[in-house]
Amino acid sequence: MKRANMILLVLLALALPLSLLAGRVWLDFGVTPNAEVILAQLRLPRALLAIIVGAGLGAAGAAMQGYLRNPLADPGLFGIAPGAALGAVASFWFGYSASAWLLPIFALTGAAGAMALLALIAGRTGGIALFTLAGMMIASLAGAMMSLAISFAPNAFAMSEIVTWLMGALTDRSWREVYLAAPLTLAGILCFLMARRDLDALILGDAAARSMGMRPGVLQFWLIAGVGLTVGSGVAVAGIIGFVGLIVPHLVRPFTDRKPSALIIPSALAGALLVLVADSVVRILPTITELRLGIALSLIGAPFFLWLLLRMRRGYSGGLM
Amino acid sequence: MNLSAKNITVTGRIADVSATLEPGKITAICGPNGAGKSTLLSCLGGLITPDNGYAELGGVPLSDMAPIERAKQIGFLPQNGEAAWDVAVRNLVALGRMPHRDAAREPVDAAITALDLEALQDRPISQLSGGEKARALLARVLAGQPEWILADEPLAALDLAHQLALIGHLRKQADAGTGVVIVLHDLALAMNHADRVVVLDKGSFAGQGAAEKMLSHAVISEVWKLDIDWLGESGSKALSIR
Numbered sequence: 121m122k123r124a125n126m127i128l129l130v131l132l133a134l135a136l137p138l139s140l141l142a143g144r145v146w147l148d149f150g151v152t153p154n155a156e157v158i159l160a161q162l163r164l165p166r167a168l169l170a171i172i173v174g175a176g177l178g179a180a181g182a183a184m185q186g187y188l189r190n191p192l193a194d195p196g197l198f199g200i201a202p203g204a205a206l207g208a209v210a211s212f213w214f215g216y217s218a219s220a221w222l223l224p225i226f227a228l229t230g231a232a233g234a235m236a237l238l239a240l241i242a243g244r245t246g247g248i249a250l251f252t253l254a255g256m257m258i259a260s261l262a263g264a265m266m267s268l269a270i271s272f273a274p275n276a277f278a279m280s281e282i283v284t285w286l287m288g289a290l291t292d293r294s295w296r297e298v299y300l301a302a303p304l305t306l307a308g309i310l311c312f313l314m315a316r317r318d319l320d321a322l323i324l325g326d327a328a329a330r331s332m333g334m335r336p337g338v339l340q341f342w343l344i345a346g347v348g349l350t351v352g353s354g355v356a357v358a359g360i361i362g363f364v365g366l367i368v369p370h371l372v373r374p375f376t377d378r379k380p381s382a383l384i385i386p387s388a389l390a391g392a393l394l395v396l397v398a399d400s401v402v403r404i405l406p407t408i409t410e411l412r413l414g415i416a417l418s419l420i421g422a423p424f425f426l427w428l429l430l431r432m433r434r435g436y437s438g439g440l441m
Numbered sequence: 442m443n444l445s446a447k448n449i450t451v452t453g454r455i456a457d458v459s460a461t462l463e464p465g466k467i468t469a470i471c472g473p474n475g476a477g478k479s480t481l482l483s484c485l486g487g488l489i490t491p492d493n494g495y496a497e498l499g500g501v502p503l504s505d506m507a508p509i510e511r512a513k514q515i516g517f518l519p520q521n522g523e524a525a526w527d528v529a530v531r532n533l534v535a536l537g538r539m540p541h542r543d544a545a546r547e548p549v550d551a552a553i554t555a556l557d558l559e560a561l562q563d564r565p566i567s568q569l570s571g572g573e574k575a576r577a578l579l580a581r582v583l584a585g586q587p588e589w590i591l592a593d594e595p596l597a598a599l600d601l602a603h604q605l606a607l608i609g610h611l612r613k614q615a616d617a618g619t620g621v622v623i624v625l626h627d628l629a630l631a632m633n634h635a636d637r638v639v640v641l642d643k644g645s646f647a648g649q650g651a652a653e654k655m656l657s658h659a660v661i662s663e664v665w666k667l668d669i670d671w672l673g674e675s676g677s678k679a680l681s682i683r
Contacts, residue, residue, distance in 0.1 A: 323528060325525070333539060
């Protein structure tokens with residue numbers, strides 16, 4: 121596990137400066153006009169935000185797969201990402217999105233609403249099935265309300281803004297978003313670390329875990345808080361970026377001892393690396409307008425998901441489990 | 442410390458069941474399907490809170506104990522134990538230390554040695570046979586050094602040789618002073634290896650005592666509705682159904 125962390129840290133250290141230089145304009149200090157401004161005000165906050173969002177999504181994916189004991193689980197299952205997205209959509213709908221802080225605050229409020237609803241429905245019994253179904257219901261409800269908001273958008277501009285924002289991107293983000301997302305994501309990852317022993321106990325199932333002292337309600341609290349903080353803040357600053365939480369734990373798992381606790385930090389690092397690299401790639405692709413990061417990751421993630429399903433259907437679980 | 446069920450009722454499953462289990466013995470919980478064996482075991486392990494009555498350990502109701510304190514004293518082996526992730530045997534066994542919040546090596550090494558898993562400790566759990574997996578799962582419980590081991594049909598999926606081997610491991614634990622409680626379907630195994638037997642019938646307590654008494658022709662006829670004979674000598678009896 122420590123070796124995996126070291127390798128990922130080295131890769132991140134290599135990828136970060138390359139990401140800072142890469143883009144429509146390849147920064148060449150002394151040649152590129154305003155290179156320092158581009159670096160300090162655009163590239164650096166964007167790269168850091170990619171690292172923060174990716175780390176949060178990766179860690180949340182590892183925790184969710186551990187909790188649901190399912191390699192196909194994704195943080196989106198909790199309904200918190202759609203809840204946050206619904207909050208952001210509401211800010212567009214009511215025309216508040218132009219204000220610097222209101223969009224992320226609306227998104228975080230949406231995430232908090234989804235978290236509260238989830239905690240309320242799942243209650244203190246802590247049943248995993250009820251929890252998952254409640255999350256799916258919230259996701260479905262939030263999705264329907266977003267569609268409703270798009271259908272009844274007050275004007276074409278708002279509709280276009282909503283649809284574009286939902287695709288997820290890190291374009292034109294500033295230090296403001298970094299300051300918002302960094303502490304929340306860090307707090308979320310700490311919540312997952314608080315849950316790590318209980319997640320390990322769940323390897324042997326719910327009954328064995330409870331017999332070892334795992335308290336289902338406490339575990340759910342840490343997970344709701346963790347997913348709410350990481351995914352909620354990620355959606356608040358970058359929109360919907362799917363599949364990172366699903367893919368990353370798979371890529372990392374073979375390099376760990378496969379316990380959920382051993383997967384959280386490497387998944388955070390690998391998630392950071394994946395989003396940083398993907399965001400750099402969408403910047404340098406020769407497209408007329410920049411490919412949205414959310415679309416790019418879905419284009420990678422969906423075939424990966426299918427490949428996972430096919431491997432599972434063949435009964436091979438060596439790399440999966 | 443005795444582990445006791447005091448007038449336990451779980452609606453729809455068991456009604457007013459009381460039993461007192463002693464440490465240093467193997468106690469088998471027997472009864473036909475639907476008798477409530479697993480429910481009683483879960484109550485004794487603190488995993489189900491009864492609707493009425495309570496389970497207590499050394500005079501302290503389990504519901505008054507913090508889950509982590511209960512877990513240090515009662516190790517529970519669920520039925521059909523499966524690992525969700527393909528962890529190595531040693532890591533699986535080390536999970537037994539969770540109630541103690543430590544990574545002590547000695548109890549894990551001792552559990553691995555006690556169940557003859559030294560050669561397999563680095564092997565992923567998916568590469569074990571059924572018998573090896575059952576030993577690894579029991580080793581996880583032993584690594585927690587509990588005073589009580591509760592196991593829900595630990596022998597169900599094993600062939601005869603592995604059944605005898607596993608029950609031999611449980612006997613060693615009982616001889617060392619640990620209380621062992623197992624749900625058993627195989628009445629011959631209960632007759633030959635259990636010191637005490639608790640019999641449940643349709644959710645009610647039907648009796649508790651020595652195996653010879655609780656699995657007699659009369660009791661089996663009444664509870665299981667079977668006309669049987671015990672053949673052979675004490676300790677190696679076989680069940681013959683007429």
